Amino acid sequence: MTPPIHRLAVIGLGLIGGSFALALRQAGYVRHILGFDTDPDQARQAIDLGVIDQASSDIATAVAAADLIFVAVPVGATRQVFSGMEECLLPTALVMDGGSTKGSVIADFQVACPDRLHQFVPAHPIAGKETSGVAAADADLYANRTVILTPTGQQTASALQRARAAWQACGARVEQMAAEQHDCILATTSHLPHLLAFNLMQVLNEQHDQTELGMCIGGGLRDFSRIAGSDPVMWRDIMLANQAALRISLRAYIDHLEQLAEELDAGDGVAIHQRFMRAQGLHRQLILSDSQAAASG
Amino acid sequence: MTPPIHRLAVIGLGLIGGSFALALRQAGYVRHILGFDTDPDQARQAIDLGVIDQASSDIATAVAAADLIFVAVPVGATRQVFSGMEECLLPTALVMDGGSTKGSVIADFQVACPDRLHQFVPAHPIAGKETSGVAAADADLYANRTVILTPTGQQTASALQRARAAWQACGARVEQMAAEQHDCILATTSHLPHLLAFNLMQVLNEQHDQTELGMCIGGGLRDFSRIAGSDPVMWRDIMLANQAALRISLRAYIDHLEQLAEELDAGDGVAIHQRFMRAQGLHRQLILSDSQAAASG
Numbered sequence: 001m002t003p004p005i006h007r008l009a010v011i012g013l014g015l016i017g018g019s020f021a022l023a024l025r026q027a028g029y030v031r032h033i034l035g036f037d038t039d040p041d042q043a044r045q046a047i048d049l050g051v052i053d054q055a056s057s058d059i060a061t062a063v064a065a066a067d068l069i070f071v072a073v074p075v076g077a078t079r080q081v082f083s084g085m086e087e088c089l090l091p092t093a094l095v096m097d098g099g100s101t102k103g104s105v106i107a108d109f110q111v112a113c114p115d116r117l118h119q120f121v122p123a124h125p126i127a128g129k130e131t132s133g134v135a136a137a138d139a140d141l142y143a144n145r146t147v148i149l150t151p152t153g154q155q156t157a158s159a160l161q162r163a164r165a166a167w168q169a170c171g172a173r174v175e176q177m178a179a180e181q182h183d184c185i186l187a188t189t190s191h192l193p194h195l196l197a198f199n200l201m202q203v204l205n206e207q208h209d210q211t212e213l214g215m216c217i218g219g220g221l222r223d224f225s226r227i228a229g230s231d232p233v234m235w236r237d238i239m240l241a242n243q244a245a246l247r248i249s250l251r252a253y254i255d256h257l258e259q260l261a262e263e264l265d266a267g268d269g270v271a272i273h274q275r276f277m278r279a280q281g282l283h284r285q286l287i288l289s290d291s292q293a294a295a296s297g
Numbered sequence: 298m299t300p301p302i303h304r305l306a307v308i309g310l311g312l313i314g315g316s317f318a319l320a321l322r323q324a325g326y327v328r329h330i331l332g333f334d335t336d337p338d339q340a341r342q343a344i345d346l347g348v349i350d351q352a353s354s355d356i357a358t359a360v361a362a363a364d365l366i367f368v369a370v371p372v373g374a375t376r377q378v379f380s381g382m383e384e385c386l387l388p389t390a391l392v393m394d395g396g397s398t399k400g401s402v403i404a405d406f407q408v409a410c411p412d413r414l415h416q417f418v419p420a421h422p423i424a425g426k427e428t429s430g431v432a433a434a435d436a437d438l439y440a441n442r443t444v445i446l447t448p449t450g451q452q453t454a455s456a457l458q459r460a461r462a463a464w465q466a467c468g469a470r471v472e473q474m475a476a477e478q479h480d481c482i483l484a485t486t487s488h489l490p491h492l493l494a495f496n497l498m499q500v501l502n503e504q505h506d507q508t509e510l511g512m513c514i515g516g517g518l519r520d521f522s523r524i525a526g527s528d529p530v531m532w533r534d535i536m537l538a539n540q541a542a543l544r545i546s547l548r549a550y551i552d553h554l555e556q557l558a559e560e561l562d563a564g565d566g567v568a569i570h571q572r573f574m575r576a577q578g579l580h581r582q583l584i585l586s587d588s589q590a591a592a593s594g
Contacts, residue, residue: 006339014323014334021363030442032508041350046453048521051510053549057375058571061341067399075481076566078311085345088422089394091531097482126512126513126514126515127445127516128515128517129516130348130517131571132308145515146512146513146560148512148513154470156358171444175512175542177509177512181509183416184505184510185505185510185512185513186513187503188497188500188501188504189501189505189510189513189514189518190354190513190515190517190518191498192500193497193517193521193522194517195554195557196493196521196554197521197576198572198576198577199550199553199554199557199575199576199580200485200489200493200550201576201577201580201583202553202575202576202579203485203489203546203549203550203553204486204579204583205575205583206549207481207485207545207546207549208482208485209484210582210583212474212482213471213486213583214583214586215423215474215482216423216445216479216482216483216487217423217441217446217486217583217584218423218424218425218442218486219424220425220487220490220491220524220545221426221486221487221490222529222584223495223520223521223523224488224490224494224520224521224523224524225523225584226510226517226520227517227520228522228576228577228579228580228584229580229581229584230517230575230577231577232574232577233569233572235569236566236573238567238570239561240564240566240569243564244511245562247508247558247562248504248563249500249504250554250557250558250561251533251558252500252504253496253497253500253553253554254551254554254558256496256499256500257492257547257554258550258551259493259542260496260549261545261548261551263541264536264537264540264543264544264547265540265544267537267540269373269533269534269537272533272536273529275495275499275529275531276529276532276533277529278498278499278502279495279496279498279499279525279529280495280525280526280527280529281453281500282499282502282525283522283525284503284526285507285509285525286498286510286511286514287514287518287519287522287525287526288503289375289511
């Protein structure tokens with residue numbers, strides 16, 4: 001089979017971009033992979049690890065002859081990446097991004113490449129690790145994971161079809177929803193939990209001595225706080241890019257915490273028990289059922 | 298070797314009590330195990346699973362001829378369990394509990410068994426799962442885990458020594474600290490994270506449609522929220538029993554969230570980045586270093 005993608009350009013050689021390259025290569029879906037990263041070390045490592053075939057010295061060169069361009073940079077940097085692109089894109093090229101917020105990325109593309117909206121399909125793979133950098137890239141990162149496409153409606157049917165096919169070649173389940181809806185849900189399922197985990201680290205550190213803490217850390221805390229090991233720049237950008245939706249989730253969260261604090265003060269065991277019962281039930285419904293689906297999927 | 302414990306009585310046949318029985322049996326540390334649970338189903342299952350040899354119909358009978366009594370009930374029930382005990386204890390018996398809060402359990406024992414304080418050593422194994430009940434019991438639950446003893450100072454030297462030895466026979470690392478200090482640290486490392494995870498379930502449910510949510514749940518959320526599957530009664534009791542310390546941690550946590558909300562509103566990327574950098578660094582220092590110690594321990 002001739003690989004469907006002749007030249008793939010990956011802009012941003014981190015976990016997400018690197019894993020996309022490895023997955024497509026493993027699937028025999030791509031012939032040649034170009035990569036660009038602002039950090040020359042990451043680019044060198046990407047070549048050494050076989051993630052890309054060739055490192056480009058700038059974005060324009062990487063993009064020029066590519067039929068698929070995947071932008072996998074922190075969402076605070078997408079506008080700048082897109083801004084060098086419009087002049088160089090082949091008319092047949094498909095541009096995708098992998099950012100965790102979609103409204104902000106679409107707005108960036110609209111500003112930077114207003115005449116290329118028919119070639120653009122925003123994507124968000126719901127996959128990640130707390131480790132970052134190209135050394136963490138993994139050909140199976142997207143296997144059985146969900147990728148959400150948030151088409152702008154201005155893309156061609158063929159662009160959307162090619163976007164779906166590329167992610168399916170990575171082993172992903174492809175879903176589709178509006179960017180606004182995506183951003184609103186991810187604010188609660190992803191951005192808020194990261195913020196909460198980061199926040200706990202600060203409180204742990206302020207309230208207690210490290211040696212004593214060391215004795216009192218169990219598996220519950222380890223799992224809960226795993227995402228506090230995530231990349232600070234990436235997550236700062238996400239929080240700012242999705243600020244409006246995140247504020248709503250955060251406000252609702254704080255309101256419930258304040259209610260809980262009042263119930264604690266009042267020693268209201270009945271109310272607290274009801275809360276925890278409901279939460280345990282929701283955990284079964286929302287999270288465990290999803291884990292089972294993922295495991296069997 | 299004659300097993301050091303002739304008769305072990307386990308009051309409360311759940312994950313913690315059941316695992317203690319299985320671990321001591323596996324170590325050849327105990328000859329005969331009696332058990333009591335208010336739920337006859339759990340008691341029957343405990344016999345069927347070989348966790349205990351015999352189910353007692355009441356606490357007094359279970360305790361009467363035991364040289365080690367392990368109380369593993371929700372901390373809201375310890376006072377009632379202790380209150381039937383003073384009359385029946387052998388003068389050589391050692392009483393331990395496995396509760397997650399120590400101040401409240403010690404107060405309960407002081408009220409219920411004022412003349413037996415020399416026989417009592419409070420213990421907290423930092424081990425657990427989100428599954429509960431005797432069916433989840435596991436002989437290796439305590440292997441390489443920390444158990445914190447919070448002696449009251451009124452126990453005999455031999456009682457403390459026997460307590461350490463029993464936990465070491467379960468494979469645990471035994472540490473010691475004051476009850477107040479334990480409760481203060483655990484409020485932040487364990488009770489607060491549970492409360493935060495329970496709280497997120499509620500917000501997820503209120504803010505979003507379940508079908509859409511299903512597409513947007515990643516590994517980060519799954520790990521973060523694992524503890525929201527924990528037993529609601531057990532955790533209501535813990536929160537109430539450690540209310541004073543928990544309120545301090547919760548207040549500090551909400552204050553930091555409010556600061557973050559302000560920084561988000563102001564679009565203050567510098568402040569948010571500094572926060573997240575600090576949090577990531579603390580995660581490495583506090584949590585990852587501990588995981589490595591646990592893995593190599």
